[in-house]
Amino acid sequence: MQPPTGTPPIPYAGYHAGPRRVLVLNLRRGLVSGPSVTVNIDGNDYPQRWGRAAFEIPGDRPVAVAVFQSLRGRQAGLATTVLAPGAPPELEYRGPAHLAMAGELGLPGTVRQRGLAIQSVLLGCLGLVLLFLLLFFIVILTSA
Structure with missing residues (x-):
């Protein structure tokens, strides 16, 4: 897999005299996420922005x-994850929907967003509380 167009891969920071290859990471935001990853x-x-990034990595070891x-x-x-020497050199990271959950790192198209059910339940509960407060104030104002 080629690095993102026009962007050279980020050099490997450790010492490695053997063969190298390029790892392409597709960094996808979760429902709740910070400005960077x-x-x-x-x-x-390596602090990165969301999107695609390419890294030079050793090609002959995990x-x-x-x-x-x-x-x-x-x-x-x-x-x-640990990327084996013969593994495909492209991974996808998906941030979680709820920050108490882990993200997921794997082959492109196989990762899912964790915590979506928890986040949906929390937002649904918040919506119900706001609805009950609105009804409460309507009843108070109309009975006065």
């Missing part, structure tokens, strides 16, 4: 890849 490759952090968001000084939406 951090990609960690073999212990080295590579640890982690992706997370930093929100209010906390790590959220962490997802990790």
